[in-house]
Amino acid sequence: MAEYPVIADDEALDAAVSALAAGEGPFAVDVERASGFRYSQRAYLIQIFRRGAGVFLLDPPALSHFDRLQELLSTEEWVLHAASQDLPSLRELGLEPPRIFDTELASRLLGHERVGLGAVVEDTLGITLAKAHSAADWSTRPLPQSWLEYAALDVLHLIDVYEILTRELAEQGKTEIAAQEFQAVLDRPAKPPRTDPWRRMSGLHTLRGRRALAIARELWLTREELAIAQDVAPGRLVPDRSLIAAIAADPDSKRALGAVKDFTGRASRTEIDRWWAAFERGRTTAELPRERVPGDTLPPPRVWADRNPEADLRLKAARPAVEARAAELNMPTENLLTPELLRRVAWEPPAQMDAETIGQALLDAGARPWQIHETAQLIATAFVDSVQESDDSSEAAS
Template sequence: MAEYPVIADDDTLADAVIALADGEGPFAVDVERASGFRYSQRAYLIQIFRRGAGVFLLDPPALSRYDDLQGVLATDEWVLHAASQDLPSLRELGLEPPRIFDTELASRLLGHERVGLGAIVEETLGITLAKAHSAADWSTRPLPQGWLEYAALDVLHLIDVRDILVAELAEQGKTEIAAEEFQAVLDRPSKPPRTDPWRRLSGLHTLRGRRTLAIARELWEAREELAIAQDVSPGRLVPDRSLVAAIAADPESKRALSAIKEFNGRASRTELDRWWAAFERGRAATVLPPDRVPSDTLPPPRAWSDRNPAADLRLKAARPIVEERASELGMPTENLLTPELLRRVAWEPPEPTDAEGIGEALRALGARSWQVHETAQMIADAFVASVQEPPSPAENDS
């Protein structure tokens, strides 16, 4: 087993920066987090590889500054796999790529059936990667050497994979398409905070009554506060199902709450005062949450024939045409055009409903230029046809 030391002090990082500067070509970059274990999505290990420099494993919690590293990394392209997952953690540290190549996204555009890193490395290079530690707690210190080898291999072959995918993209005439998609990943804004995030509580739909929802809100917020303070995943403290079971049981006292057998988890008993206080706040609340909050979510397509028959006809006319075009291009339909975007323009089409109007509507929803070029005219034609030729009974049943 190869030995991979971890860079855990600023002086050693400075040496690594010099070595990376002396290398050549793109940087392969990967991040390991502790999702499911920690509250934060911070990076607990950063892996970097560059030809002529080698592999470097960084311990972010132990390092204090990254400006010199950023200065070097800003000189060339970064190669990542599923970049949208790793970029937020890297940006927290002030690490920002000038441009990227996403091997997962490229593989999707090329029509590869399996797009996980291990599958792509095996398909392109014939090398098998073990994925034994993909769900490990990367906040563990010290990190076992076996984990470090696994992490190093995640970047060691990434540049070679990139070179093969670059050739495949050129062969299929998708180089510019991929460039637009990569830039869209870089430009994608952060998601705004959710309104009433406590409504994400799994099983909340089984509870009834605004007072009950007020209790759910207080319990969820109490758990969040504790999770943030301890940097622990909320579900590891008290699972959602346990909170919902406690709310449904409607205990009359702290003792009754402690007796609920489903109310279990790491902090169910040790933080009993916290949970009971949340119950009391919810029961005493004077401002109760509404049963439902306004949403711009569209109804499921199966309900369209009753709710919006014209939109139903438009969607049924356009969807198979978009799917057929995606098949011709050799890529998943969702990469040609996100189904939600097609549903949006079908539900409430622009005026005029021609290729230009459809294209403007798609751009406003976030579609890229190449997607508009490929789909706007066919969608416009399908919408016209939906008025003239209603779908067959078989299509209505789909």
């Protein structure tokens, strides 16, 4: 097994930057987090590979700054796999790519059936990567050498994969498509904070009444506060199902709460005072949450025929056309045009249903120019046909 030292002080980082500077070509970059173990999404290991330099494994919590590294990394393209997952953690450290190549996204655009890193490496290079530590707690210190080898292999082959996928994109005429998609990943703004994030608790739908929801809200907020303070994933303190079970049990005292069999989790009893205080706040607050909250999400397509028959006809006419075009382009339909974008323009189309106005509506909703080029006319034609079909049905009925 190869030995991979971890760069854990600024002097070693400076030496790594000098070595990377002596290499050539793009940088392969990957990040290991501790999702499911820690509250934060911070990077606990950064892997960088460059031809002529080798693999470098960085321990971000142990390093004080990344200014010189960023200066070097800003000179060349970065190759990542599933870049949207890693970029937030890297940006938190001040590491920002000038441009990227995403091997997962490229594989999707090329119509590859398997797009996980191991599958892409195997399909392109014939090399099998062990994924034994993919769900490990990367905040562990010291990191076992077997984990470090696994992490190094995640970037060691990425440049070879990048070159093969680049050729495939050119052969399929998708180089510009990929470039627009990669740029969209870079430009995508961070998601705004959710309104009432506690409403995403698993099992919340089983509770009845606004008072029960108020207790759920207080328990969720209390758990969130504790999780942040301890930097522990909330579900590892007390899982959602345990909070819901406690509410359903309707305990009349702290002791009764502690006796609820399904109220489990490593902090369920050690923090019993905290949970009971949340119960009491939920039971006494005058600020009761509404049972249903209006949102900007569209109703599910299965109810469109009753709620908006014209939109239902438009969607049913346009969807097969978009799916057929995706098949012709040898890519998943959701990469050609996400179902949400198609549903939005079908639900509330522009007054003038031609390719130009449909294209503008798609652009306003976040579609890329290549997606509009491939789908706007198809959608416009389908919408017009659906109007004709509706008219014909009306005449037949009369």
